[in-house]
Amino acid sequence: MKTAVTIAGSDSSGGAGIQADIKTMIANGVYAMSAITALTAQNTTGVTGIMEVTPEFLGEELDNIFTDIYPDAVKIGMVSSSALIEKIADKLQEYQAENIVVDPVMVATSGAKLISDEAIGTLKKRLLPIASVLTPNIPEAEVLAEMEIHSADDMIEAAKKISDTYHCAVLCKGGHKLNDANDLLYRDGDYRWFNGKRIDNPNTHGTGCTLSSAIASNLAKGFDMDTSVERAKDYISGALAAMLDLGKGSGPMDHGFAITGEYKKEA
Ligand SMILES: Nc1ncnc2c1ncn2[C@@H]1O[C@H](COP(=O)(O)OP(=O)(O)OP(=O)(O)O)[C@@H](O)[C@H]1O
Numbered sequence: 001m002k003t004a005v006t007i008a009g010s011d012s013s014g015g016a017g018i019q020a021d022i023k024t025m026i027a028n029g030v031y032a033m034s035a036i037t038a039l040t041a042q043n044t045t046g047v048t049g050i051m052e053v054t055p056e057f058l059g060e061e062l063d064n065i066f067t068d069i070y071p072d073a074v075k076i077g078m079v080s081s082s083a084l085i086e087k088i089a090d091k092l093q094e095y096q097a098e099n100i101v102v103d104p105v106m107v108a109t110s111g112a113k114l115i116s117d118e119a120i121g122t123l124k125k126r127l128l129p130i131a132s133v134l135t136p137n138i139p140e141a142e143v144l145a146e147m148e149i150h151s152a153d154d155m156i157e158a159a160k161k162i163s164d165t166y167h168c169a170v171l172c173k174g175g176h177k178l179n180d181a182n183d184l185l186y187r188d189g190d191y192r193w194f195n196g197k198r199i200d201n202p203n204t205h206g207t208g209c210t211l212s213s214a215i216a217s218n219l220a221k222g223f224d225m226d227t228s229v230e231r232a233k234d235y236i237s238g239a240l241a242a243m244l245d246l247g248k249g250s251g252p253m254d255h256g257f258a259i260t261g262e263y264k265k266e267a
């Protein structure tokens with residue numbers, strides 16, 4: 001069986017973070033492991049507390065994972081401090097990790113800030129250069145490319161700027177400002193649009209976590225980048241279309257559709 005690890009924060013309400021990642025990996029037929037960067041006390045209405053692990057402890061989690069069940073892919077989500085980012089970069093380099101998907105989580109759907117300002121510089125310096133693919137939404141791409149995005153052409157320019165600077169593929173997700181479900185993959189000087197049908201579902205807590213974990217699962221299984229993104233888009237559409245409605249705020253998605261329904265995990 002192929003394996004993947006998520007390096008991210010725990011979401012006590014189970015819709016985003018580690019919990020979304022593990023649900024996604026299982027549904028996509030991959031053995032899931034986790035290195036937790038922080039506990040968050042949150043639900044669908046907001047985040048009330050964050051408790052980080054120490055860099056030493058995160059290193060120990062990663063040592064235990066990589067020296068025993070080597071992951072075929074790595075997904076990185078919420079990492080709130082520079083010291084934790086440095087530790088992750090050191091360990092991934094030490095163990096020569098492959099298929100690294102970085103979701104540069106900055107602000108939760110509910111509005112809470114999930115990364116410190118100083119950590120954004122470290123993320124750029126240490127994690128982007130080792131990423132196989134980076135999956136920013138538009139506000140995150142604006143921060144990383146240091147420009148404003150108002151149109152599809154701006155998305156292409158920002159993705160190119162990030163990809164050229166950090167030598168990684170960039171999947172810029174259009175959902176936030178442009179109000180569609182069309183994502184742009186910029187890679188090796190070329191780009192391709194992955195068009196999705198916007199699903200009228202206000203419950204989108206954890207969509208970014210889910211998409212990046214689905215891409216990591218597909219890369220772990222040996223699919224190429226384009227196919228991995230295509231299959232991940234299919235997965236997120238299925239999870240949103242299941243129309244789960246839980247909680248008082250922007251609720252989580254239903255990963256059960258993939259296990260109980262017609263969703264096909266294999267090619
Ligand atoms: N209503 C929707 N219908 C269809 N696809 C959607 C919808 N909302 C988001 N998506 C898709 O879900 C994926 C994640 O996109 P999104 O822009 O929500 O990421 P994100 O902002 O990083 O998420 P999060 O804030 O949950 O971390 C993208 O592929 C996007 O196109």
Ligand SMILES: Cc1ncc(COP(=O)(O)O)c(N)n1
Pocket residue numbers: 008009010011016017018040077078105107108109110204205206207208209
């Ligand atoms: C632990 C953790 N990681 C990531 C997110 C972002 O997800 P969203 O933007 O959907 O709230 C989150 N809320 N919590």
